[in-house]
Amino acid sequence: MSDILRITNLSKKYKGNEKYSVRDLNLQVKEGELFAFLGPNGAGKSTTIKCIVGALPFTEGNVNICGYDFHEKPIEAKRCIGYVPDNHFLYETMTANEYINFMADIYGVGINDRKIRAEKYLELFGLSDVANKAVGSYSHGMKQKICVIGALIHNPKLWILDEPLTGLDPQSAYNLKELMREHCREGNSVLFSSHIIEVVEKLCDRLAIIDKGRLLISGSMDEIRASNEDNSLEEFFLSVTQQSQEVRVTPIVSDQIDNF
Amino acid sequence: MNAFGALTKRLIKNTLIPNFKDEKQKKKYIAMLVGLSMGIGLPYIFSLAGMFGLVKAAVTEGYLAQVLSVGFLLSQVLTIVFGLFAYINIMYFSKDNEFLFTLPVKTVSIFWAKLIAILLYELIFSVITVIPMSIVAIIAMVSASVPVSAGFVIMILPATLLLPLMAILIIAILSYPIMKVMQFFKKRPILGAVVTILFVAAIYVAIYLPILLSGNVSTGPSGDLGSGMVESENPSEMINEIYKAILPSFSKIGQYSFHTLFLAKAMTMSGAPAFGYAMAFIGIVLALAAIGSLLAIWQYKSLSASVFENGSAEASSRKAKDVKQNSVKNALIKKEFSSILKNNTMLIQSGIMMILPPILIFFLCKMNSHAGPFVALGVAEIVLKLMTSSNVPSILAFSKDGEGAMIAKTLPVSAKDVVQSKIVVGYTFSAITIVLSTLSFAFTDGANALQVFGLFASNMFYSYAVIKFCVYRDLKNPNIHWQNIKEIVKNNFSSVIPMLVSCIPGFGIMFICIGVGFIPINRYLLSLIYVAVSALVSFLYYIIVTAVYKNKTDELYEKIE
Numbered sequence: 001m002s003d004i005l006r007i008t009n010l011s012k013k014y015k016g017n018e019k020y021s022v023r024d025l026n027l028q029v030k031e032g033e034l035f036a037f038l039g040p041n042g043a044g045k046s047t048t049i050k051c052i053v054g055a056l057p058f059t060e061g062n063v064n065i066c067g068y069d070f071h072e073k074p075i076e077a078k079r080c081i082g083y084v085p086d087n088h089f090l091y092e093t094m095t096a097n098e099y100i101n102f103m104a105d106i107y108g109v110g111i112n113d114r115k116i117r118a119e120k121y122l123e124l125f126g127l128s129d130v131a132n133k134a135v136g137s138y139s140h141g142m143k144q145k146i147c148v149i150g151a152l153i154h155n156p157k158l159w160i161l162d163e164p165l166t167g168l169d170p171q172s173a174y175n176l177k178e179l180m181r182e183h184c185r186e187g188n189s190v191l192f193s194s195h196i197i198e199v200v201e202k203l204c205d206r207l208a209i210i211d212k213g214r215l216l217i218s219g220s221m222d223e224i225r226a227s228n229e230d231n232s233l234e235e236f237f238l239s240v241t242q243q244s245q246e247v248r249v250t251p252i253v254s255d256q257i258d259n260f
Numbered sequence: 261m262n263a264f265g266a267l268t269k270r271l272i273k274n275t276l277i278p279n280f281k282d283e284k285q286k287k288k289y290i291a292m293l294v295g296l297s298m299g300i301g302l303p304y305i306f307s308l309a310g311m312f313g314l315v316k317a318a319v320t321e322g323y324l325a326q327v328l329s330v331g332f333l334l335s336q337v338l339t340i341v342f343g344l345f346a347y348i349n350i351m352y353f354s355k356d357n358e359f360l361f362t363l364p365v366k367t368v369s370i371f372w373a374k375l376i377a378i379l380l381y382e383l384i385f386s387v388i389t390v391i392p393m394s395i396v397a398i399i400a401m402v403s404a405s406v407p408v409s410a411g412f413v414i415m416i417l418p419a420t421l422l423l424p425l426m427a428i429l430i431i432a433i434l435s436y437p438i439m440k441v442m443q444f445f446k447k448r449p450i451l452g453a454v455v456t457i458l459f460v461a462a463i464y465v466a467i468y469l470p471i472l473l474s475g476n477v478s479t480g481p482s483g484d485l486g487s488g489m490v491e492s493e494n495p496s497e498m499i500n501e502i503y504k505a506i507l508p509s510f511s512k513i514g515q516y517s518f519h520t521l522f523l524a525k526a527m528t529m530s531g532a533p534a535f536g537y538a539m540a541f542i543g544i545v546l547a548l549a550a551i552g553s554l555l556a557i558w559q560y561k562s563l564s565a566s567v568f569e570n571g572s573a574e575a576s577s578r579k580a581k582d583v584k585q586n587s588v589k590n591a592l593i594k595k596e597f598s599s600i601l602k603n604n605t606m607l608i609q610s611g612i613m614m615i616l617p618p619i620l621i622f623f624l625c626k627m628n629s630h631a632g633p634f635v636a637l638g639v640a641e642i643v644l645k646l647m648t649s650s651n652v653p654s655i656l657a658f659s660k661d662g663e664g665a666m667i668a669k670t671l672p673v674s675a676k677d678v679v680q681s682k683i684v685v686g687y688t689f690s691a692i693t694i695v696l697s698t699l700s701f702a703f704t705d706g707a708n709a710l711q712v713f714g715l716f717a718s719n720m721f722y723s724y725a726v727i728k729f730c731v732y733r734d735l736k737n738p739n740i741h742w743q744n745i746k747e748i749v750k751n752n753f754s755s756v757i758p759m760l761v762s763c764i765p766g767f768g769i770m771f772i773c774i775g776v777g778f779i780p781i782n783r784y785l786l787s788l789i790y791v792a793v794s795a796l797v798s799f800l801y802y803i804i805v806t807a808v809y810k811n812k813t814d815e816l817y818e819k820i821e
Contacts (some may be wrong), residue, residue: 053362092741
């Protein structure tokens with residue numbers, strides 16, 4: 001399987017800050033993989049994601065998406081991504097249909113494809129009846145769903161979601177998780193950030209744990225389970241992040257996991 | 261539709277079309293527009309009539325190109341004055357930047373899409389100046405039996421479109437040092453905002469100073485239009501002579517504004533010279549467009565990303581301070597000040613509204629001082645009343661908090677305390693404006709102590725009533741679902757109503773001041789009458805506002821959604 005996303009030595013320091021928010025991060029997401037990005041609040045998950053999607057310029061390192069280097073081919077790289085931000089930004093004056101069509105225009109999706117996908121997702125999330133209302137009148141969860149539909153309208157190779165389950169009702173959360181699985185089954189990849197360990201445990205193929213901007217561990221769920229027979233992922237997460245509070249942990253990748 | 265087209269269409273809609281919650285709000289908006297048009301319409305028609313006289317005099321005296329040149333320049337100045345902060349807000353502080361940067365669209369496309377939206381938004385100043393002025397010029401030329409060339413009519417459209425484009429490109433260039441100052445002072449936001457406000461004040465001074473100086477040239481050393489220049493007893497001839505007297509000053513300004521002079525000459529001449537001037541004007545526009553857009557795109561690329569980056573890093577770069585316990589009221593007032601002082605856009609907008617009246621009063625009173633101190637006092641009154649009614653902290657008292665205004669309702673504090681804290685903060689800004697404006701008026705030739713005191717005391721009282729009105733207006737209909745600061749005002753009726761209301765006492769007192777200037781009695785007695793009238797107006801305003809909103813605070817506060 002080829003890499004859909006390859007991050008090499010990514011570092012990000014905000015202007016005016018002396019400390020790095022993300023430091024020397026290395027990560028790969030493979031084709032068809034559902035990858036989770038786990039970490040406590042303020043760990044650097046959103047900063048990393050914003051660097052990957054082009055919302056933030058990064059200080060050092062490389063980001064390669066679908067074979068496109070982000071610095072050299074930013075437009076081509078962005079075309080491969082569907083991004084659902086944590087703040088679910090939407091133009092409040094737009095209706096859901098207008099927003100979906102806007103995103104389809106931006107990503108160059110044909111009329112038939114956009115119609116089929118919009119109908120499918122609006123139906124799935126129960127938004128068909130309100131699709132012609134201004135999104136300004138929507139609830140938090142409804143806005144989140146519209147962002148999800150907007151991100152999927154061009155069937156992206158890499159779907160990136162920042163804390164996607166926040167604010168969703170149980171049915172919608174279930175539907176979203178199913179969509180993420182389905183997207184991967186079709187040969188695409190999903191990268192999502194979360195601090196809900198149960199969701200990560202049940203959903204993802206591989207995961208990375210990040211804290212204080214540094215990668216603590218990265219590996220497949222099987223590898224992590226194998227190295228951590230006696231404990232749940234929750235206990236494992238707590239022990240890893242606890243260690244990072246006390247000492248700086250050397251990043252452990254999947255091939256080192258047995259020694260952890 | 262391609263990505264650029266879709267983006268431009270969306271940004272134009274977002275910038276130009278108001279967002280109505282329901283039909284009722286739409287009807288209110290239309291009613292307000294009609295009211296505003298009627299309110300502005302009458303003075304506008306008067307100014308067009310005045311313009312006709314001036315243009316006709318210019319036609320007969322051979323100054324038409326220069327007068328048109330000044331008119332075009334004025335249209336660009338209006339665009340720059342009103343467009344500067346709209347540009348900065350839309351380009352750099354709009355919340356959609358982060359979203360737009362994740363789309364597969366080149367940064368240059370985002371820049372142009374935003375610029376087109378801004379251009380259409382600012383086109384209004386060109387439409388209300390260039391087109392009527394051109395039509396007035398055509399009528400004046402026809403009535404003076406001067407032939408109107410086809411080129412004149414043809415050039416109206418490019419003039420209407422290209423003049424604001426030039427102005428916006430100039431804004432783009434001016435915004436660079438402003439944004440740089442903001443970035444440089446990002447760890448000292450208040451100092452940075454003060455420097456920015458002074459910079460903008462300098463721009464306003466730079467705009468008014470040449471007008472003041474040229475006015476002095478035309479009116480002679482005594483600064484009196486009547487000193488030997490206007491000799492006729494017939495009113496219409498007298499007005500005509502006044503027009504003729506001020507034409508040389510137009511000539512002076514118009515002569516040095518090369519680009520607008522070329523445009524004016526292209527319109528007023530015919531044949532090859534007209535074509536040559538048209539090409540020269542278009543050449544200047546293209547050169548500015550090339551240089552300006554390159555510079556603007558470069559600065560947009562470098563600045564816009566770092567604007568929201570700074571916002572993300574801001575929290576971690578602040579040092580912890582000693583915590584002191586405050587009373588509920590003090591805590592609310594402190595939070596109010598903080599919400600303005602720590603938000604660059606709010607602070608700059610508030611600061612400009614604070615510093616602009618003294619500048620305007622200084623120049624306008626100086627320009628009108630030849631007509632006597634009471635006319636200058638009338639001018640100071642209208643400027644002060646209108647500008648303090650545009651007090652940003654109180655007009656946006658609740659709207660500026662965004663959806664946080666709803667969350668604030670969960671706090672265990674009384675609605676009355678919340679409203680009072682907002683009034684205190686708004687009034688503080690207004691009080692500074694009044695102090696500075698009074699000092700500014702004190703420099704007017706012939707102003708006496710009673711006038712200075714009257715202007716200060718009555719407006720301090722008037723302003724309190726206005727601030728109270730503004731805060732309650734915003735409480736009644738806050739616009740808390742917004743994406744950038746400009747949008748808070750765009751769909752908020754409350755932002756215009758206090759100013760419209762202030763037109764009544766403002767113009768009333770102004771006309772009284774102008775009128776009493778002609779009464780041949782002691783000037784101190786007249787000043788005393790002014791103080792009494794002005795105080796009475798302020799008192800009445802306060803009584804009405806208090807009566808209208810009596811016992812409504814809790815009810816309105818609960819309704820915020």
